[in-house]
Amino acid sequence: MxxxxxxxxxxxxxxxxxxxxxxxxxxxxxxxxxxxxxxxxxxxxxxxxxxxxxxxxxxxxxxxxxxxxxxxxxxxxxxxxxxxxxxxxxxxxxxxxxxxxxxxxxxxxxxxxxxxxxxxxxxxxxxxxxxxxxxxxxxxxxxxxxxxxxxxxxxxxxxxxxxxxxxxxxxxxxKSLYPKQLLNGGDELRIWQVEGEDGYPLAVVENFSGSDPDVVVIAYGGASVPLFESMRRLIPEEIRVRGLLPSRLDTRTKTPWWFSEITGREPIIVAEHGTRGFTWGSEIAAELNLTFFGRLVAPVRRLADADNVVPAGRGLEREVLLNEEQLIKAIVESIT
Amino acid sequence: MILIRYVEQSLLRLYAQGLMGGTVHTCIGQEGCAVGVVSAIDRQRDMLFSNHRGHGHYLAYCGDIHGLIAEIMGLPIGVCGGMGGSQHIQRENFYTNGIQGAGVPIAVGMGLAERFKGTGAVSLAFLGDGTFGEGAVYEAMNLAALWSAPTLFVVEHNGYAQSTPSSLQHAGDLSRRAEPFGIPVTRTEGADVIAVFEVANRLLGQIRAGKGPRLLFLDTHRFAPHSKGDDFRDREELERINRECDPIQRLAAQIGADTYEQVRKAAEIEVDIVLQELGVQ
Structure with a gap:
C-alpha cells in the first residue's frame, strides 16, 4: 500500500x-x-x-x-x-x-x-x-x-x-498537503481514478459503497483536506458523499470531460480555496447550470475562503479559510 | 539599409491609406544599427530577440519583405499568418514580442540553453533606451553576468521613448547601467554601419570565446515619429539629425555615388515588386 x-x-x-x-x-x-x-x-x-x-x-x-x-x-x-x-x-x-x-x-x-x-x-x-x-x-x-x-x-x-x-x-x-499521506484506499474512504482525454485524471472519492450518493462535492487541490475530513465525519451520520476532484483546472472545452460523472440528481456543492468571486468554482457552477439545466435538483452551492486577506494568527486564519465545519454544514443543509 | 528605409516608408504610406490597422513602429534613421549588428551574426545558429521596433532587425536577418509587409497588413500570407502584426514576428532564429524588456531575460535563457547544448550560439537582445525603465532588464543582466550567458545586449539609444525624452525618464547615465554587473560596454555611433559591424563582430567573438555577456551601446536617431502619429519634437533638431546622422548618407559617401545609386535603384525595384504582388503599389 x-x-x-x-x-x-x-x-x-x-x-x-x-x-x-x-x-x-x-x-x-x-x-x-x-x-x-x-x-x-x-x-x-x-x-x-x-x-x-x-x-x-x-x-x-x-x-x-x-x-x-x-x-x-x-x-x-x-x-x-x-x-x-x-x-x-x-x-x-x-x-x-x-x-x-x-x-x-x-x-x-x-x-x-x-x-x-x-x-x-x-x-x-x-x-x-x-x-x-x-x-x-x-x-x-x-x-x-x-x-x-x-x-x-x-x-x-x-x-x-x-x-x-x-x-x-x-x-x-x-502547501497544506505536503506533509500529508496520499489517500490510498486503506481507510474508510473508497477512491478511484477516471482517466480523461487530456491525461489529467479525475479522482472519485466516496464515504459509502453500494448505492447512490446523497450529495456530490466538487473540489480540487488543498480543498481535498477539509473535504475528506468532512466525509469521514459524516460516515457515522450515514450521509453519503461523493467527492469529484479534477487534477486539471482550466477548461479547454465548454463542458469539462469529467461532467460525465455527474447526473444532477443529487445536490452539488463546489468547494475551493481562494476568495469566492470570479473563480474556478464559479466557472464550474456556470457550466453545471448550462449542462444540467432542468435536471438539477437544487441550485449549485458554492464554498470558498472568506473575502479577506489571509491573517497570520492561527485562530484568525482558520476563520478565513474553507474548513470541514463549513463543508459539513453545507452538506447537511443541502439534503434537508 | 536602403531596402529597410523603403519598406518603412512604404509602411507609413500604407498606414496613411488605411490599408493596415494597429500600429507601425518604424526604424527610419536607425538602419545602421540593425544592418551593422545583424550582419555580424551567424544566421545558422545565433538568435535574435527583437522588440517593438523590429522591422529593420527582421529585414537585416532574412530580407523577407513580402512576409513582413503582408504580416503588418494582417494577411494570411504574412510571416506569422497575420496573427502577430508589426510587433510579434518570428521566423527561424528571429523572435520579437511587444512587451518592453520582457524579451531580455528570454534572450538570456535562449543563450544559456544553447551553451548547455554546446552549440556555440550567441543570443542577442535588442533594447531601446526607454526599455531601461523595466526591472526585468536588470534582473536579466544580473543573471546573464552571474551565469556567463553567451548574450549580446544591443541598446539603440535614440533618446526618446514614444514621446518622452530620455532626460525625463532616466537618472544617471544609461551607458553605464551594465557595468556594475560586470558586463563590459562598448559605445559606438549607430549611423556608422561599418563601425557597428566591426564592433559587433569583435564582441560576438569575445562572447563565443566564453568571456560572458557584452553590451553594445549605440547612439542613434529616430527620424520618424514613434509610430504613425504626431511628432512634437523640435523641428530644427529633427532637420539637423536628418542632415548629419543619416546612416544611409554616411554610407553613400563611403561607397561613392555610382555604387550608391545602383544599390538604391535595386532596393527600390525590389520593394516595388513586393508592393505590386500585394496589390498596394
Whole structure:
C-alpha cells in the first residue's frame, strides 16, 4: 500500500523526470542542498544532478523569462516559485510571452515550461505567503493549470507533465498537503481514478459503497483536506458523499470531460480555496447550470475562503479559510 | 539599409491609406544599427530577440519583405499568418514580442540553453533606451553576468521613448547601467554601419570565446515619429539629425555615388515588386 506523502511524491516525480531526460532543468530560489528548497521539495536533487539544478537570485520575472527562453530552445525547464503569492511577479512573462509564443509565432514554437509553486494557507505565513491566486491564471489562452489533490498520484502526474507537455503548465501544489499521506484506499474512504482525454485524471472519492450518493462535492487541490475530513465525519451520520476532484483546472472545452460523472440528481456543492468571486468554482457552477439545466435538483452551492486577506494568527486564519465545519454544514443543509 | 528605409516608408504610406490597422513602429534613421549588428551574426545558429521596433532587425536577418509587409497588413500570407502584426514576428532564429524588456531575460535563457547544448550560439537582445525603465532588464543582466550567458545586449539609444525624452525618464547615465554587473560596454555611433559591424563582430567573438555577456551601446536617431502619429519634437533638431546622422548618407559617401545609386535603384525595384504582388503599389 502506498504510504507516500504528497511532498515525497512530488519529489519522486521531479527526480524521475530529471533521471529520464537530460533536458530537464530545475530553476528557482534556494534549491541547492543541504537546504533543498524552502519546502524541501528539491532536497537531494542538486547533489544527484549538480549541473541541472540552478539556484537563482530573487528574480521571479527573470527566472520565468529565462526558463521560457530555455524551453523555446529545446530544454524542459521546471521553475519553482517559492510561494504562489509571488506568481504576480511572473505574470507578465507567463501571460504575455510564454503562453503567447506557441499561439502567435510562425513556427508554432514549443514552450515546454512547467512553473511549480506551493499555494494556500493553513500554516500561519500571513497575507502575502498564504493566498490561493491560481484563479488569476485560469482563462489565459494556452496555459494549462494543474493542481492535484491528496486523491491523485501527484508525482507520476508531474513527471509526465514535465516530460510530455509542449506548452506552459502552471502546476499548483497546496502547501497544506505536503506533509500529508496520499489517500490510498486503506481507510474508510473508497477512491478511484477516471482517466480523461487530456491525461489529467479525475479522482472519485466516496464515504459509502453500494448505492447512490446523497450529495456530490466538487473540489480540487488543498480543498481535498477539509473535504475528506468532512466525509469521514459524516460516515457515522450515514450521509453519503461523493467527492469529484479534477487534477486539471482550466477548461479547454465548454463542458469539462469529467461532467460525465455527474447526473444532477443529487445536490452539488463546489468547494475551493481562494476568495469566492470570479473563480474556478464559479466557472464550474456556470457550466453545471448550462449542462444540467432542468435536471438539477437544487441550485449549485458554492464554498470558498472568506473575502479577506489571509491573517497570520492561527485562530484568525482558520476563520478565513474553507474548513470541514463549513463543508459539513453545507452538506447537511443541502439534503434537508 | 536602403531596402529597410523603403519598406518603412512604404509602411507609413500604407498606414496613411488605411490599408493596415494597429500600429507601425518604424526604424527610419536607425538602419545602421540593425544592418551593422545583424550582419555580424551567424544566421545558422545565433538568435535574435527583437522588440517593438523590429522591422529593420527582421529585414537585416532574412530580407523577407513580402512576409513582413503582408504580416503588418494582417494577411494570411504574412510571416506569422497575420496573427502577430508589426510587433510579434518570428521566423527561424528571429523572435520579437511587444512587451518592453520582457524579451531580455528570454534572450538570456535562449543563450544559456544553447551553451548547455554546446552549440556555440550567441543570443542577442535588442533594447531601446526607454526599455531601461523595466526591472526585468536588470534582473536579466544580473543573471546573464552571474551565469556567463553567451548574450549580446544591443541598446539603440535614440533618446526618446514614444514621446518622452530620455532626460525625463532616466537618472544617471544609461551607458553605464551594465557595468556594475560586470558586463563590459562598448559605445559606438549607430549611423556608422561599418563601425557597428566591426564592433559587433569583435564582441560576438569575445562572447563565443566564453568571456560572458557584452553590451553594445549605440547612439542613434529616430527620424520618424514613434509610430504613425504626431511628432512634437523640435523641428530644427529633427532637420539637423536628418542632415548629419543619416546612416544611409554616411554610407553613400563611403561607397561613392555610382555604387550608391545602383544599390538604391535595386532596393527600390525590389520593394516595388513586393508592393505590386500585394496589390498596394
Amino acid at each position: 502506498n504510504t507516500e506523502s504528497y511532498l515525497d511524491s512530488i519529489r519522486r516525480g521531479l527526480r524521475g523526470a530529471m533521471e529520464s531526460d537530460e533536458r530537464v532543468y530545475l530553476i528557482g530560489e534556494d534549491l541547492l542542498d543541504p537546504y533543498g528548497g524552502a519546502f524541501k521539495v528539491s532536497k537531494g536533487l542538486s547533489t544527484e544532478f549538480p549541473k541541472r539544478v540552478l539556484t537563482t537570485p530573487i528574480s521571479e520575472s527573470a527566472i520565468t523569462g529565462l526558463a521560457t527562453g530555455m524551453a523555446i530552445r529545446g530544454l524542459r525547464p521546471v521553475v519553482e516559485i517559492m510561494f504562489g503569492d509571488f506568481l504576480t511577479l511572473c505574470t507578465d512573462q507567463l501571460v504575455n510571452s510564454a503562453t503567447k509564443f506557441p499561439l502567435m509565432y510562425r513556427d508554432k514554437v514549443r514552450v515546454p515550461l512547467v512553473l511549480r509553486t506551493p499555494m494556500g494557507g493553513g500554516r500561519g505565513y500571513g497575507p502575502t505567503h498564504s493566498q490561493s491566486i491560481e484563479k488569476m491564471f485560469l482563462g489565459v489562452p494556452g496555459l494549462t493549470v494543474v493542481s492535484p489533490s491528496l486523491a491523485h498520484d501527484p508525482g507520476t502526474l508531474l513527471k509526465r507533465t514535465i516530460l510530455e507537455s509542449e506548452r506552459p503548465v502552471l502546476w499548483v501544489e497546496y
